[in-house]
Amino acid sequence: MTLSELKPGSLAIVESVQLSRHGQALAKRLEAMGIVPNRPIRVLRQAWFGGPLHIRVGSTTEIAIRRTEAKMVLIQTNGTTN
Amino acid sequence: MNCHSGTTAIKATKAVKRVALIGMPNTGKSTLFNRLTGATAFVGNWPGVTVDLLQAHININHETVEFVDLPGIYDLNGFSEDEKVVQYFLESFGVDLVIVILNAAQIDRQIRIALQIKALGLPAIILLNMADEAKYYGVEIQVNELSKRLELPVFLLSAKYGRGYERAYREICQKLAESVTTHKITNLKNCLSEKADISVEEMENILTGAVQMPSQIAVNITQQIDRILLHPILGLPLFFAGMFAVFWVVWNVGLPSQDIMDKITGWLQTNAIEPLVSPLPKLAQDFIVNGLWGGLATVASFVPLLVLFFMIMAVLEDSGYLSRSAYLMDAFMAKLGLDGRSFVMQMMGFGCNVPALMGTRVMRSKALRLLTMLVIPFALCAARLQVFVFIIAAVVPNGNGVLVLFSLYLLSFVAAIVTAALFQGVFKNEEPFVLELPPYRVPTLKHVLLRGWGEVKQFLTRASGFITLGCVAVWVVTNLPLGATGLNTIGGQIGQFLSPIMEPIGINPYLTLALLFGVIAKEVVVGSLAVIYGLGADAVTNQIAGTVTFIQAYSFCIFCLLYTPCLTTTATLFNEAKSWKFTLFALAYSFGLAWVASFIFYQSALALGFK
Numbered sequence: 001m002t003l004s005e006l007k008p009g010s011l012a013i014v015e016s017v018q019l020s021r022h023g024q025a026l027a028k029r030l031e032a033m034g035i036v037p038n039r040p041i042r043v044l045r046q047a048w049f050g051g052p053l054h055i056r057v058g059s060t061t062e063i064a065i066r067r068t069e070a071k072m073v074l075i076q077t078n079g080t081t082n
Numbered sequence: 083m084n085c086h087s088g089t090t091a092i093k094a095t096k097a098v099k100r101v102a103l104i105g106m107p108n109t110g111k112s113t114l115f116n117r118l119t120g121a122t123a124f125v126g127n128w129p130g131v132t133v134d135l136l137q138a139h140i141n142i143n144h145e146t147v148e149f150v151d152l153p154g155i156y157d158l159n160g161f162s163e164d165e166k167v168v169q170y171f172l173e174s175f176g177v178d179l180v181i182v183i184l185n186a187a188q189i190d191r192q193i194r195i196a197l198q199i200k201a202l203g204l205p206a207i208i209l210l211n212m213a214d215e216a217k218y219y220g221v222e223i224q225v226n227e228l229s230k231r232l233e234l235p236v237f238l239l240s241a242k243y244g245r246g247y248e249r250a251y252r253e254i255c256q257k258l259a260e261s262v263t264t265h266k267i268t269n270l271k272n273c274l275s276e277k278a279d280i281s282v283e284e285m286e287n288i289l290t291g292a293v294q295m296p297s298q299i300a301v302n303i304t305q306q307i308d309r310i311l312l313h314p315i316l317g318l319p320l321f322f323a324g325m326f327a328v329f330w331v332v333w334n335v336g337l338p339s340q341d342i343m344d345k346i347t348g349w350l351q352t353n354a355i356e357p358l359v360s361p362l363p364k365l366a367q368d369f370i371v372n373g374l375w376g377g378l379a380t381v382a383s384f385v386p387l388l389v390l391f392f393m394i395m396a397v398l399e400d401s402g403y404l405s406r407s408a409y410l411m412d413a414f415m416a417k418l419g420l421d422g423r424s425f426v427m428q429m430m431g432f433g434c435n436v437p438a439l440m441g442t443r444v445m446r447s448k449a450l451r452l453l454t455m456l457v458i459p460f461a462l463c464a465a466r467l468q469v470f471v472f473i474i475a476a477v478v479p480n481g482n483g484v485l486v487l488f489s490l491y492l493l494s495f496v497a498a499i500v501t502a503a504l505f506q507g508v509f510k511n512e513e514p515f516v517l518e519l520p521p522y523r524v525p526t527l528k529h530v531l532l533r534g535w536g537e538v539k540q541f542l543t544r545a546s547g548f549i550t551l552g553c554v555a556v557w558v559v560t561n562l563p564l565g566a567t568g569l570n571t572i573g574g575q576i577g578q579f580l581s582p583i584m585e586p587i588g589i590n591p592y593l594t595l596a597l598l599f600g601v602i603a604k605e606v607v608v609g610s611l612a613v614i615y616g617l618g619a620d621a622v623t624n625q626i627a628g629t630v631t632f633i634q635a636y637s638f639c640i641f642c643l644l645y646t647p648c649l650t651t652t653a654t655l656f657n658e659a660k661s662w663k664f665t666l667f668a669l670a671y672s673f674g675l676a677w678v679a680s681f682i683f684y685q686s687a688l689a690l691g692f693k
Contacts (some may be wrong), residue, residue, distance in 0.1 A: 025161045026514045032156035034191035050412030060187045062519045064409040
């Protein structure tokens with residue numbers, strides 16, 4: 001599943017980042033933000049009216065990301081929500 | 083050309099050694115820069131570099147050393163405008179030392195930039211900033227081990243509070259004393275692709291055993307505050323309340339400060355300038371007092387307002403709230419091709435357009451900045467408000483003035499939204515919206531003051547010439563030929579010449595001339611009417627009430643709101659966009675929009691039988 005489908009409060013593990021219309025640029029930026037394979041990722045909240053997601057990558061980085069861009073991040077959940 | 087050795091070392095022939103600061107955004111890079119250089123920083127001139135780079139000269143080991151604050155980057159190998167600027171800089175200008183500044187709490191992802199600089203073979207020192215925050219999060223860093231693995235000096239410090247700074251500073255001095263060669267990477271593209279593509283494994287290899295990241299973090303203050311400030315229902319009302327508070331401060335502290343400055347320059351004018359020029363011929367006197375000095379006084383009146391504005395901006399930015407406002411407003415602003423920070427600037431623009439335009443620098447995407455800058459001048463600023471209050475008082479005698487004024491504020495919003503919607507395809511933001519939300523931090527007074535001072539210094543050095551020149555030009559057209567007044571001056575002739583296009587929107591040549599004055603500053607419009615009609619202020623009110631109908635006055639207000647912004651705004655627009663083409667386009671567009679809007683209003687009102 002993709003990051004945009006992850007429920008607020010749930011934890012997942014990053015699987016990979018797909019290339020999007022932004023191509024390399026988005027993938028590189030996400031990587032620089034710490035969205036790399038095997039890194040834990042958590043959706044803290046999502047803004048209303050289709051606004052961005054507030055996520056935490058690893059343990060100390062928090063970012064806002066639009067849903068269209070979150071669709072490019074493939075994740076794995078263990079079925080556990082926290 | 084392949085990348086064998088990495089850097090090309092050049093025998094140091096230049097007298098001044100150069101140190102470049104490189105790091106990600108939100109790492110406290112500019113705080114460190116301020117600590118290193120104090121208040122001496124200025125915007126340097128680097129051929130081919132399209133963004134402003136702050137630099138400063140300081141004395142180390144009895145020689146002058148140049149420090150350059152490069153823009154924050156995410157990846158030395160990246161594609162953003164700022165990343166290209168840093169690449170270009172390293173390729174084109176030699177450096178003696180690179181200071182890589184990382185947020186210690188995020189070393190797990192930020193170590194990449196340090197590894198990239200190392201791979202390029204540049205002499206470097208690694209500073210792990212925000213050591214206090216890292217400790218708070220439970221990030222453990224074995225500095226000596228890390229230093230050994232990187233083969234580079236590594237220091238933990240807090241640039242904001244100064245802890246650990248002395249040791250790092252001594253190492254910088256030491257490194258500079260040892261440095262005999264300047265390094266430049268002439269084949270940077272190849273070097274980056276060959277050596278600087280740092281994999282996740284390489285990063286982990288360096289960090290494992292030397293750095294321990296917490297697996298979970300305890301609930302902290304930032305999360306508690308976010309629970310309220312980013313709350314789905316409360317978040318936006320709180321944001322608007324905060325914007326209102328900022329607006330209130332600009333209105334009640336910033337704008338009166340302009341009046342105080344005007345009193346000071348006015349006092350200087352009567353007590354120093356006028357006596358000084360009194361031996362000169364009348365025309366020369368008038369030129370110096372109303373042309374040159376008028377220009378300088380205009381510039382001076384903006385100084386306290388700018389200081390205040392940028393102190394507020396520094397607080398918003400340093401505290402971490404500005405990026406959260408982008409999160410809150412993104413759902414609406416994204417549809418217009420803007421982001422939440424554009425909204426904050428637009429709101430600030432209702433106080434004064436000038437600092438709002440300068441404030442767009444926090445947005446790093448050029449397209450996003452240009453679109454925001456195109457929209458900001460439509461914000462109904464305090465100066466325009468003065469004009470409207472005067473005109474409304476003259477032609478709308480009953481209590482309906484408030485409604486009229488409110489409709490103009492509404493129009494200001496509509497013009498901004500329509501403009502953004504029209505041009506979002508032209509100024510297309512290609513940068514992904516992935517914005518860091520840093521933990522809440524307490525801004526320090528020192529940094530807030532330095533920010534206010536630095537911005538004003540930049541404004542003074544760049545805008546004063548242009549503004550003074552503009553004031554002189556308007557003086558010329560409104561005072562020549564000799565002895566002419568009102569419609570007989572060049573300006574008045576222009577007013578009459580323009581009447582074929584101004585008549586259809588209900589604006590007579592007298593008012594056209596006032597609008598010409600308004601190109602300097604909108605505050606001048608009201609005062610200029612007295613000069614144009616050759617009457618006292620009260621008489622002007624009666625004159626306008628007698629000769630201008632309500633719909634003509636309203637059309638004048640619409641035009642005044644939307645047309646060419648004041649000279650200071652124009653100068654700032656040019657300085658920020660660094661493009662004549664964009665500036666001229668913005669001016670022509672606003673003029674066109676003003677005319678079309680006034681025309682539609684005036685002609686429909688006439689057609690509906692209003693007079």
